Amino acid sequence: MKALKILAAVLLVGVFANSALAQPAPTSLPAKPFDADEIAVAVTNRSEPVLCAEKDNIQIDFAAPDVKAFRVQAVHPAYIGTIGVDRYLPDFTACDMSADPVVATSVKKTVRRTIFETPEFQLVAYTYPTFWRGANTPIRIIDTENKVDTTFREIHLMQVWTLHRERAEEVLVVYPPDGYWRARPLPFADMRWTAYGSSFLIGPVEIQDRPIVDLKLITYDAQAKTFTLDFARGGSAKMKIEALDTEHVALDVTLEGAIPRNLPFASLRSMYITDFNNDASRIAYKPKDAKRWGEGHVMDFKNADASEFWLGRTTVSKHNTSAPDMILGKFKADVKK
Numbered sequence: 559m560k561a562l563k564i565l566a567a568v569l570l571v572g573v574f575a576n577s578a579l580a581q582p583a584p585t586s587l588p589a590k591p592f593d594a595d596e597i598a599v600a601v602t603n604r605s606e607p608v609l610c611a612e613k614d615n616i617q618i619d620f621a622a623p624d625v626k627a628f629r630v631q632a633v634h635p636a637y638i639g640t641i642g643v644d645r646y647l648p649d650f651t652a653c654d655m656s657a658d659p660v661v662a663t664s665v666k667k668t669v670r671r672t673i674f675e676t677p678e679f680q681l682v683a684y685t686y687p688t689f690w691r692g693a694n695t696p697i698r699i700i701d702t703e704n705k706v707d708t709t710f711r712e713i714h715l716m717q718v719w720t721l722h723r724e725r726a727e728e729v730l731v732v733y734p735p736d737g738y739w740r741a742r743p744l745p746f747a748d749m750r751w752t753a754y755g756s757s758f759l760i761g762p763v764e765i766q767d768r769p770i771v772d773l774k775l776i777t778y779d780a781q782a783k784t785f786t787l788d789f790a791r792g793g794s795a796k797m798k799i800e801a802l803d804t805e806h807v808a809l810d811v812t813l814e815g816a817i818p819r820n821l822p823f824a825s826l827r828s829m830y831i832t833d834f835n836n837d838a839s840r841i842a843y844k845p846k847d848a849k850r851w852g853e854g855h856v857m858d859f860k861n862a863d864a865s866e867f868w869l870g871r872t873t874v875s876k877h878n879t880s881a882p883d884m885i886l887g888k889f890k891a892d893v894k895k
Contacts (some may be wrong), residue, residue, distance in 0.1 A: 562788055571660035589799060598846035598863040599625055599889050603821075605857060611877055614757065616767055616828035616843070616856060618869060620886060625823055627890035630758055630797075632741035632882040634805040635871050639747060645879045649835070654881050656855050659690045659767060664710060664883075673710050674699045676780055680726070684715040691766075695734035695773045701780040716776075720744075720802065721894055729802060737761060737787075738827070739773030741807045755837040755881025757830035760811055762791045763822040791818060806882075812893050826869050826884055829877070836875050844869040865889060 599622035608615040620628075636787040656668045665685050674681040685693065693712045700707050711766045719728040731754070732739045761771035772790035779786070784798040793815025803810040817823045841863035842853040850860060856869065870883025 559733065561729045567815055570613070595867045595890070595892050596846065596887075597622065597625065597889050598852065598862065599628075599867045601843060601864050601867055602707070603841075603856075606747040609651075610717060611649040611651065611829060611831050613664045614768075614827040615737050616756070616800050616826070616830055616838055618826040618867070618868075619763060619822035619825040620826075620867070621822045622889065623817075623819055624891045625817075625889050626858055627893045628811050628824070628886060629800075629888040629890070630741070630760070630809040630811060630824075631741060631806050631885040631887075632732040633803075633870075633885060634746050634752070635880070635883050636744055637872070637874055638749075638752075638880060641749070641874070641880055644749075644751070644753065645876050649877060651856070660688045661690065661692045662688050663693060663714075673697070673716075674706070674778070674780070676701070679722060679780075679783075680719040681778065682717045682719060683710060683713045684717075686714045689714045689735060691735035691770075691812075693735050695724050696738075697734060697773060699780070700777060703781060706780070718743045718799075724820055725750075729807060730799070732776065732785075734773055736768075736775055737773050741809065743806050744802065746804055746880075749880070752880040756826060756879045756884045758884060758886075759827065760795050761787055761789045761823070762793075762817050765792075765823045769825055769827065789815075791821075793817065809832070813876070824886060826867075828856075828869060828884075831871065831877075833876060836871065838869045838879050839871050840869075840873040841876070844887075 595784050599620050602619045604617040604619055606615050611878050628843060641844045663685060665687055669685040672680060673681055673683045693714050695711055696709050696711045697716060698709045713734055716732050717728050719726045727744055730741050737759050738757045740757050742754055743753055745752050757772045763769050763771055773787055775788040778785040784796050787795045796812045800810045830836040830839055833839055839856055840849045841856050841859045843862050844851050844866040846865040865886030868883060868885050
């Protein structure tokens with residue numbers, strides 16, 4: 559709470575007002591495009607039917623042997639302006655989590671700590687008494703301007719906060735033990751808050767009880783606004799916060815080193831029970847050089863080669879009603895320097 563008050567004070571004296579990322583915008587600010595030509599990648603649906611609304615049964619994998627860059631976006635759903643009452647509480651109906659793995663940590667109760675902050679962003683870390691995987695991925699913070707180079711360990715969740723309309727807004731989270739990310743834009747119009755929904759994985763996606771990315775290290779570079787993800791299987795990715803406003807979040811990703819050919823380089827994860835109880839129910843995709851998009855129900859989609867892919871909703875759900883749609887696209891075979 560003290561850290562948030564400090565951030566608010568910074569805003570009042572006008573320092574934070576100079577941050578382009580923090581300014582509300584009536585329309586989406588365009589993210590900087592890559593220079594290389596787009597390519598199509600193989601998109602495969604590995605989703606399975608479930609009855610539990612708190613289990614991610616949607617899995618959309620992205621694979622290409624030569625992909626070196628792409629963009630992840632979280633965008634408000636088309637119906638965002640029609641929401642009167644948001645619904646975001648969990649629904650454990652028909653859920654049995656008794657067989658889930660449980661790994662104990664060194665703490666007896668949840669520990670929350672601010673590990674880094676600037677006038678633009680605040681990074682908050684959580685350590686829980688138990689989690690389904692061990693918290694073995696360190697998080698390193700680098701701020702060359704202020705001579706900061708610090709590493710934190712045993713972190714289950716890290717949140718990225720920014721200031722918007724004189725209050726703190728959480729816009730990005732990562733679970734270091736399994737590599738799951740979630741993103742959301744700044745609140746739309748007069749809304750004070752929106753929900754998280756679908757997750758995304760970046761890096762070699764493998765199955766260890768469930769789809770994960772095994773991370774060796776996460777490094778945040780404050781000047782570049784970039785996360786570097788070092789993978790346990792080798793190679794790395796850089797993920798830059800390229801744009802953030804009241805319409806979308808754009809994260810530009812570049813891959814360094816080869817992704818194993820038998821593994822996806824990214825995956826979208828979500829939940830679908832019924833058309834009225836889901837975090838995502840529809841897909842749309844654009845084949846390279848096509849004159850129209852393909853689209854359909856998320857559970858009916860099989861696979862496609864696509865230069866852009868959308869996962870989201872066109873009708874209101876009772877689960878995480880305001881959660882954003884997800885877009886992966888701008889796939890590149892090289893990145894010009």
